[in-house]
Amino acid sequence: MVFFIDGMDEFYSKPSDLIDLVSRLIVPGVKVCASSRPWNQFEDAFGHGPHLRIERLTRRDIETNVASKLSSSSAFLLYEQSDPGTTVRLIDDVCEKSHGVFLWIYLVCKSLLDGLADGEKRTELQLRLSGLPTDLEALFEKILGTLDTAHAERTSAMLQIHKLWSQARQHNNGVDIREYRPAPTLLGMFHADEDDPDYTVKARCNPSNLVELRSRVELMHRRLNACTKGLLEADVHNAKELWLAEVTLLHRTVKDYLDRQGVWANILAKSPPQFNCNLRICNSSIMHVKARDPLYTVPSWDLCDITSCAAEDVFRLRKTDAAVAGELLTALDQAHADLASAQLFNAGKLANLARSDIRQFRQECETSLETAIFCSTFEYVRRKLEILP
DSSP states (O other): EEEEOOOGGGOOOEEEEEEEEHHHOOTTTTTEEEEEOHHHHHHHHHTTSSOOOOOHHHHHHHHHHHHHHTSSSHHHHHHHHHOOHHHHHHHHHHHHHHHHHHHHHHHHHHHHHHHHTTOOOHHHHHHHHHTOOOSHHHHHHHHHSSSSSSHHHHHHHHHHHHHHHOOOOOOOBBBBBBHHHOOOOOHHHHTTTTOOOTTTOOOOOOOOOOHHHHHHHHHHHHHHHHHTTTEEEOOGGGOSGGGGOBEEEHHHHHHHTTHHHHHHHHHHHHHHOOOOOHHHHHHHHHHHHHTTTOOOOOOOOOOHHHHHHHHHHHHHTTTTTTHHHHHHHHHHHHHHHHHHTTTOOOTTTTOOBBBBBSOOOOOOOOOOHHHHHHHTOOHHHHHHHHHHO
């Protein structure tokens, strides 16, 4: 029997507890292969046995990776020409501190690129690097803790929006709604990042052109990089269009870190004034309708899907702000009517009735109320009937 145990340094309890468990597994007929960063406790307990350092085997790959990332900076290339020793030492120091952890390399290189962009001197770059912890969670804390007040508030908002959006895609009453609610995208985050609480109500029902779309998502991409320093990233390489790039947490370890009670409480404490996460997501959902954003390119994503997403968001908001939710319902209904009258969406294509999980009928719908009825979004129907004359 063989046990493979990965990431012992990520164990949340005391290292001694894990050491005791692993030691008790080592009996005749049982083999254990365990991995960890070189913590003293694990070195003392298991350093006498057969072992290898992965970073020594991957050293050349790590050097290539670091050099490739830093070479994207024109300032780094200038250093290579004027003082090649500086660039060699910088690459060596990053490789040594990384202990073979590519996620750490990614985040640290982003920090060094910021310094290079600011024209930092060799000594300043070395100080920047030496000030970055080698432990991932400590590095996450360092990244969030060094943001100025304005960026800290914006980062708090972005992380909250992303978390609530992701939660909204989970199972709802036994129905998997991910098939009709798209993941957070750069364009969706752009709309949700708007500070004006009346953003959606004021907006006209006009189509976005490609220049507007590209400008919006490029701005949002810059904001993500500036505020979250890579903890949230847009998957631009696998997206057909930039505005469809899915925004995700960098790695599972980032989610685990943010989910810790004390960490998340600190993020919530840095929320911008008057911040309402539910309202931000409502604005984003309805703006996809008003701006006719090209998110719903899959045939099964039709007007029913869009209405379902927006209705879900509005009714989540209603729990904390019923008056604003009523205004947004009206805005959604008007947007739906404008689009249906212009025949810009196939209002009869209702193949995916996700809330009721009924998919066998199609029906012509001219208003969002009718669409909601056939989508079985009962809360939407009830609220809409309340505000009808």
